[in-house]
Amino acid sequence: MWLWGGSLAACWARMGVGGGAVALLLTACPADGPDPTPPCASGCGVCVPTACPDQSLTYAKVEPILAAKCVVCHDGKQQDAWPMTSAAALRAKRDEIHTVLQHCQMPPANAPSPLAKAESQRILDWIGCGMPD
């Protein structure tokens, strides 16, 4: 736990989370998720919450991020890129989205605009909250 605590604290510090929040977030950011990769894997640096860190996080709050960074391709018109145009569609692909964000694999390198760490974290947090409408 202390080992994890150290690396997680470093992760949150990198993300600019203050001291008081770190203690709170450590409990909301344990090492187990659908993928065994450490939550703050080097080179990607997002944390994977397994408890909801913000109960007010609804689809409306992540939708602008998704629209700008994902739906540009995942609009249902482009081949291979499944539509990401509703909370229900996203919930159906929960594990896949979780995995690509955890490893910073989406958006692809040729995307018009990259996903900021804070934006990725916000989507992961929403997933941690059960992806509510």
Ligand code: HEC
């Ligand atoms: C530049 C276009 C583009 C953007 C932007 C983009 N994607 Fe994708 N995405 C694709 C394509 C094409 C595929 C299907 C082929 C593949 O898996 O690489 C895909 C596949 C996926 C998959 C399926 C992976 C699997 O294992 O089946 C997920 C999940 C995903 N994208 C999530 C996202 C998320 C989340 C975002 C926004 C943060 C995003 N994508 C942004 C083009 C894009």
